[in-house]
Amino acid sequence: MARGSGTDRYHEVFGDCAFMRTVLATLLVLFLSLTAAAQQRFAYRDGDASLTASSRLVSLAFASPADLEAALEGVSGLEGVETMLPLRRRAILRVVEGGLSEVLQSLQARSGLTDVHPVWLVNGRDVADARYLLTDELIVAFQAGVQVEEQQAILRSRGLASQGPVPGIEGAYLVTVRQGLDAWDAARALDRLEDVRFAHANWLRRLPLRDTIPNDPLFANQWHLKNTGQGGGVPNADIRAVQAWDLALGAGTTIAVIDTGVDSSHPDLVVAPQGFDPLLGAGPGMGDDVGSHGTSCAGVAAAIGDNATLVTGVAPQAQVLPIRLIQGAGFGTASEESACFTWASDQGADVITNSWGPDGIPFPLPPLVEQAFLYCLQNGRGGRGAPIFWAAGNGNEDMAPDAYVSSPYTIAVGAQTNQNLRASYSDFGAALDFLAPSSGGTRSINTLLPNGGWTLLFGGTSASSPCAAGVAALMISAAPNLTWTQVRDILRATAAKIQSSVAAYDATGHSLTYGYGRVNADAAVQAAMATLPQALHLQMYTTGVGDIVIGITHMGPLHEFLMAFSQQIYAPMGTGPLFGVGLDAFITLSRPPGTIPFHHWADANGEFFWGAMGLPAGLTVQATAVEITGTYAWEVSNVVQVTF
Structure with missing residues (x-):
């Protein structure tokens, strides 16, 4: 029996070739459209905002920081933690290119983690304000006339649990989906029901505040607080003070400035009525500035903000405690130094900043002064300790021979320029904690001078120490129960890892030249607030x-x-x-x-x-x-x- 031709047999099975091409093309288009739909969503209602699943970011909730650390151990394809939301116990992770699917599967199987999903991006833009995090919650509002029993039956039939009514909105409920379900899909299904007025996922997204810009006339010069690129700087190469001010302003805190004294009558400073000079004792005017250095440091840390006067400080509602250690030819003894620290602690200083010490020669720490440091850390702030900040030095040298700044009882602060680089003069070494803004780029620091004056030319690590001290004051005003070690550790952990390609951060996150990075006031205050006792x-x-x-x-x-x-x-x-x-x-x-x-x-x-x-x-x-x-x-x- 002769066999038919291949063409005849093909037509017998598949029919006309052109028709089949059309069918296959249609199926392909349908498949691609479904695939694209799975990767694209709207936010709350159709057409409001186009959300695209990120191929590099994952969001998740964790039971505790320890659970998160344990769950991430051994997960391949992770680049690291991109963002922490400690108050909400959520995190955003960055994964390697092409590794999203594998990381999602691995994390979804780990205990201690929930709500593991890709991050969704508005118009595909990977910027902080465009990130939407899917939670296990949705909102549903029922039509008027739908009885409570009917409402609950609708939710039960879909495996959804009501967490209670939304205050003030008739017929609306906050609803939780079971683990493994997708709140957006569940909300969309509810939204199609006749008995439902609306339903949408309860996305977690950033709600950026309009910048708190003080009305101080020179604020535009203060790139270290808000770097817009002014004067040839790199935009955002600042300490994020503006964002931190939405959380804390330093109210109720006192920053001790041990220096040449502070101009107690300066209109842009709140100075404690009692000052101290170890030669003359305590009293009004005893801490007045005999130079200008101390007033400039005080202005960086705590110049009054939003008073339409000159500049603003990092902690614009903090008080300055003036201590005049350095005067005349600049000589001093260990007993005089010790007296300054113990007096500051006894007077209730929350933070102590120091911007003094030699460059180029060893600077040994007298045992008496070391004991004074311990006195501040053990007795200051009711036993919680007053952190002691110290300017790292301006000799572009290893700070190890300087026993003051490399002491385990002080916090060493180096300098970062307005161009987002370590200042070339800034000292370095294993004891360096982090950098804070100062001179060395195209701009220096705009701060105060005695007799109601101001300057655009303050710099060196002298400016960096009071800058970081001001951030500590913000943290303590937001979370008064912080210990000094918590202040130090949070500042280290939240510092921005700038210039990673040259900083050579090690496995602990430390660099010999950049420390733990640049101080980040916003992140530090948020992390400080996360230590507050949580409500029942x-x-x-x-x-x-x-x-x-x-x-x-x-x-x-x-x-x-x-x-x-x-x-x-x-x-x-x-x-x-x-x-x-x-x-x-x-x-x-x-x-x-x-x-x-x-x-x-x-x-x-x-x-x-x-x-x-x-x-x-x-x-x-x-x-x-x-x-x-x-x-x-x-x-x-x-x-x-x-x-x-």
Whole structure:
């Protein structure tokens, strides 16, 4: 039997070749469009902003910094942590080119991590303000007339858990998706329902504040606070002071300036009424400037901001404590130096800055002065310690022979220019902590002079030390319980790694010439605030089938707590015959109708987790937790509402 031709057989199976090409092309276009759609989204409603999945950035949530560190160990394809959001316990990671898929799969399988997703970029732009981070939350608002039972049924059928109503918005709820689900996809599915008014992912995105620009007439010259490229500088080669001022201004802090004294009558400084001179003692005027160096240092650290006068300091609401150690020919003794430090500590100095010492010769540290350093660190600020900042030196030499600046009890600050480079004169070495702005580029530092004056020509590491000290004052004003070592360690950890190609940062992040990088006031203040005690927090989850998981965090270790569930969802906690929460019947521990008191103790980490099954489906309750913190003292958590 003769076989048919290949062409006939092809037509028999596939039909007309032109038709098949059309079908295949259509399928290819459909596949590509679906693939592109998976990589593109809108933000809240169709057409508002085009979001594209980054191929290099991953966002995630972590239970604790230790969990994050452990989870990232051994993950191939990671370049490092791009951004930390310590208050939210989230991080943005940068991955190598082409490594996104592998990194996502690896991180999603690690314990201690949640919400592992690509970062989404507005119009594909990889800049901080264009980054959208997908969380496990969405917002849904139901149409008027949809009953609560119907609302909860819609959520339960999709495996979603309500965290309670959105205050002030009728029919709107904050909703959590189960681990592994995509909140954007879930919100989009809800948004298509007739019973839903709107639904959208609860994106985490940066909300940039309009820059806090003080009205001081010379602020435009102060590139170290806001570098716009003025005078031939590199834009953004500054300490991000403007951003930090949205969080702290240094109010309530005192910066001791041990130098030639400070002009106590300068209109652009708040100077403590008592000054000190180790030869003459303490009193009004005893710390007045006998030169100009000390006033210039004080201006860098703490010139008054937004007073329409001259310049602004890094900590524009801090007070200056004037100490006149150096005068005349500049001679001094160890006992005089020691007296300056102990007096500063006793007077309540929060930060101490020093911009003195020789270049080119060894500068041994007398044991008496070293003990004075320890006095400040052990007794200052109620035992938390007053950090001591020191100008690294201007000899372009190893600072090791200078026992003051290389002491483990001081913080060594080198100089960075307005062109984002280490100043050529700045000393270097293993003891260098970080750089702060000063002269050496095309601009110096604009600061104050005595008799109400000012200068554009202050520089050297003399300017760098009070600059960093001002950042420390911002940190302490935001988080007063910081210890001096926390201040130092946070400044190191948050410093910007500038000039990586030449700095040769080691595995610990340190460079012999750049230290840990350039001081970053914004990041340092945020990290300082993350050390503050966190509020008692209650979470409740249910899949809607009669089960419940309760989590309470941020209690004291082994602290006793109470919890109440109320079925009276139309009377918010604290306003009806509920369990009281200290607002109604808490003191008598009464048990009003409709409530179920719950009494237990936190674990050694200040946490409590509990789960149960068999609860009646359809029951909607509110709950709150009350931590017993002392005799007749308690703290109340947030209120959570769920439907089983």
